[in-house]
Amino acid sequence: MKTTFRIYLSLLSALFVMGCSSSNKTMKKIPEAEVRMSNPETISAPEELSLVAIQSKYLIKDTTQTRVFLYVDALKGKSSISVSDFVRLYNLNYVIYSDYGTRERLGYGNVKLDSSNVTKLGDKIVIGFDIKSPNKETGVLLSEISQTGTLKKVLNDLTIRFKKQSASELYGIYTDASAEPLQKHYINVATPFTVKRLTQEPGKLHVFYYGHSFEPAGSPMNTAPKSGVSKSLTIDSTFTINTNEKIQFTKEGLYNIFADTTQSEGLGLLVVNERFPKLTKPELLLEPLVYMSTNTEISEIKKTEEFKKSLDKYWLTLMNGNAPLAQQSIRSFYNRVEEANQLFTSYKEGWKTDKGMIFIVLGPPDKVQRSKDREVWTYDQRANAQNVNFTFNRRTNQFVDDHYELVRYAEYQPIWYPIVEAWRNGTIR
Structure with a gap:
């Protein structure tokens, strides 16, 4: 039996390099002299077109017009499609x-x-x-994007409040990367941006800054009624900014922007570290483990001075010392966390939201049903149960207009715990 020389394994190191490495391999060019008649079986198929997802938002232009923005994940093969290819190959009806x-x-x-109404923001x-x-x-x-000459199409539904005049309906956050407003509720620290209306009219906006760190979602089985005393948030500072002028926020935290301080709802903007939506710092990597760990396990890790070693030990212990399985589980878990941050970040990080919690533990739902103020996620089968539903109700929130809360039931217990246990023993799929 071989002796194990390295007791400490750097399992989490992959998380620090995943965002820097590229999946594209450098292909060696074939000299022209070596080209022969192609074998029909070796001719590569044309790159397939696919629309992965559509996200959306809107801004009220005036009393008669609303501008809608669709943010489309469109691929040609494995690469994001160009604007010219997109306008040539797709149609939009609503x-x-x-x-x-x-x-x-x-x-x-x-x-x-055409190029006047289609642009690119990142991918x-x-x-x-x-x-x-x-x-x-x-x-x-209801927007429908269809591929010319085929039956392929993708739909997006967007609830629009045509008469509402809060900051989130009137103002958008714009960066140098795009002429269109950000769809997401977060921006990386020190990134320059502009707040403006579609009409470009100048004005002053009031900003409330909160340095408060919000709690992660509670257990889906916790049906205990909330305390009647509402938890008040302390405003750390207030200041004003001008519309149409480039600014940047250098402190992480939540900023709520108002055109009129008498209004109850503002335009919430979460300022996050430069690596977000990825989590790379050991102390940040610890936090989402609350969904699959005991309080004792979390406390033990927090007691140590070297978070990274403690996290490695945690995963290795769960996997009975199987380092490859631990690495695979780490990658799967934090990929889910990153996706939750991309999809569900609102006034707090996406992994902390009710939707983020369900997404991380159970994965993406098999079906989603929406109404004006409700979403129902259906999982065809999880653990030993079929057609498991999770209902999220839209709740009034002072920071964002798409805040949803999970309807909790004690009956989720026989579904939830086996999935958590699968994460803990490395059998999650």
């Missing part, structure tokens, strides 16, 4: 309904895609187009 589940149409149209295609605002408080915009 319908405005009065509500979910109704046939009453408030408007519809086709959007001609995402961004489409911006105007719709005529109906004389209604709210409506549901």
Whole structure:
């Protein structure tokens, strides 16, 4: 039997390099003299087009017009598609309904895609187009992006509050990377940005800064009623900024932006570290483990001065010393955390939200049903149960307009604990 020379294994090191390495390998060029007649079996298939997902937001332009933004993950093969290819290969149609589940149409149209309304933000295609605002408080915009000459299409639904005039409906956050506003609720620290209306009118905005760190989501089985005393947040500082002027926030934390301080809801912007949505610092890597660990395990890690060694020991202990399995589990778990941060960050990091918690432990749902103020996630099978539903209700929130809370049930226990145990023994799939 071989002696183990290294007791301490740097299992978490992969997390520090994953974001820096590239999956593209350098291919050796074939000299022309060596080219022969191609074997039909070796001819590579054309790169397949695919639309992975669409996210959306809107800004109120005036009493008659609303501008809609679609943020599209579009691929050609394994690479993000170019703007020129996108406008050539895809079409966009929309319908405005009065509500979910109704046939009453408030408007519809086709959007001609070209370089004037299609841009790129990172790897995402961004489409911006105007719709005529109906004389209604709210409506549901159903957008359909279809591939020319095929039956392939992807839908997106967006609830629009046409009469609302809070900062989040009127103002967008713009960076140098795109002419269109950010869809996400966060920005990396010290990134220059501008807050402005579609009309470009100048003005002063009021900013409340909170250095408070919000708690992660509680157990889905915790049905205990919340305390009747609401937890008040301490405002650490207030200041004003000008619209249309480039600024940057150099302190991490939550910033709530108001055009009028008499309003109850603002435009929340979470300023995060430069590596977010990835987690790389050991002390940050510890936090999401609350969803699969005991309080004693978390406390033991916190007691140590060397978080990284303690985290490695934690994962190795769970996997009975199997280092490759521990590395695989680490990668799977923190990939889920990163995705949750990308998808669900609101006034707090995405992994801390109710949706983020369910996503990390159970993965993406097999089906999502939406209504104006509710989402139901369905998992076809988890543990020994079939058709497991998790219901999220939209709640009024002073920072963001898409805050959802999970409806908790004690009956989730026989579903939840086996999945957590699968994370702890490395059998999660």
